[in-house]
Amino acid sequence: MTALAAGLVVLVAAACGPLLGRRDARGAAVLGAAVAAMLACPLLLPREAPLFRVLVLFVSAMAGGKMLDYYLSGPHAGGSGAYFRYLVHPGGLDFPSSLRKPADVSRAREVRRLLGGLAALACGVVSFAWLVTTRFASDSFPADHVAKMVAFGFTIEGVACVSCAGARLAGFHAVPIVELAFLARSPAEFWRRYNRLAGAWLYRHVFLPCGGRAHPLRAVLVTFLVSGAVHELLFAIALERVTGYQLAFFGLHGIGVALSRPLDRLGRRPAGAAAAAAVHAAFLLATSVLFFASFAQVLPGFYSARPWLR
Incomplete structure (x- = not known):
């Protein structure tokens, strides 16, 4: 069900994109309706699954941000090919700069970044799982919070390295998110x-x-x-x-x-x-x-x- 809700978000973003090429009342109406629909998609999931709703909302926020950025940077002449490339860009929120040809990329350096990111991500996820399962510092909220902050830091830095290296190796222009x-x-x-x-x-x-x-x-x-x-x-x-x-x-x-x-x-x-x-x-x-x-x-x-x- 989570995949279905996320897929509906992507479908709405893809279907409405060609109508956002001009900064006019029609484009604004389409944008508003599309964003509202995408934000409603997580409600297809049960209330008892808020984490999965958040995951779908992340997709909605990224797609909505891309659509608004594309609309505000208009008008756009020609076809919708650039919009679709922008929509699938894993780390782009800046049209059309995200679509510019990437600088010469050292594949060896990006592979090292990817491996380092995977190591940091694994460290963060394993650390968080250990903290939760062992109930580390269950008698001290400050200590518990600091430990979770450290695990989160490893996780988010790892995600940033993996996403940046993956995008560059796939031929996209990308910068580390963190x-x-x-x-x-x-x-x-x-x-x-x-x-x-x-x-x-x-x-x-x-x-x-x-x-x-x-x-x-x-x-x-x-x-x-x-x-x-x-x-x-x-x-x-x-x-x-x-x-x-x-x-x-x-x-x-x-x-x-x-x-x-x-x-x-x-x-x-x-x-x-x-x-x-x-x-x-x-x-x-x-x-x-x-x-x-x-x-x-x-x-x-x-x-x-x-x-x-x-």
């Missing part, structure tokens, strides 16, 4: 390293229209508000209720990014890099409780200890 985010020394640096595809999409379609670098505070806060609202919507569809955790998490990180300049300056000094990293790590560990609270609701047993948020 690039050593654990090395960040401020919230601003963290979001330059983490989920770079969504970050670039939000930069083009939210940050710049809201004033960009001419009005950075407003642009940053609105960008994180939009990101939080999207995450909140996706989890609300999966859970059939609104918790507010994602809005709170991204709202706090918007404020953190807006206030990152002192940490960035401190992190550029040899003597201050460790201090900046420690302050940022404390901020990330504290606020990520909100982010993972939603995951704990769609994945029973995510935490071994009793979570602070329910």
Whole structure:
């Protein structure tokens, strides 16, 4: 059933794409109806399977983001071949830049990236499974949360390497979705390293229209508000209720990014890099409780200890 729901999402995105070539009322109506239909597809799955709903919603979010990006970058002349290539691009959220011819790719380097990513991914998945099955730190939520954060870090870095290497080896232009985010020394640096595809999409379609670098505070806060609202919507569809955790998490990180300049300056000094990293790590560990609270609701047993948020 999960595969059927995801397949319906792809079918809707493929069928409606040719109608998005012009930025007119018809294109806007088609886009709105298509996105609504794709977001409704996960509801074909039972309420008791929120994790599978989230997986389908991930496909819906990627397809919807591509469709909106394609529509906003129009009008597009000619056939729909470019749109379909963009739709199947495993790591593209920027039309038409994602379709440009990739630079010379060292297959040996990408194979090493792929193998390293698989190793990191395996480490993360095995670590998480061990933490859950052994109920590690079941008497201490802070310790449990830190352990899950480390396992998640290995997993997401592994996924980033595997997806980037796989796309490049398949002939697509691609950048790592996540690039050593654990090395960040401020919230601003963290979001330059983490989920770079969504970050670039939000930069083009939210940050710049809201004033960009001419009005950075407003642009940053609105960008994180939009990101939080999207995450909140996706989890609300999966859970059939609104918790507010994602809005709170991204709202706090918007404020953190807006206030990152002192940490960035401190992190550029040899003597201050460790201090900046420690302050940022404390901020990330504290606020990520909100982010993972939603995951704990769609994945029973995510935490071994009793979570602070329910």
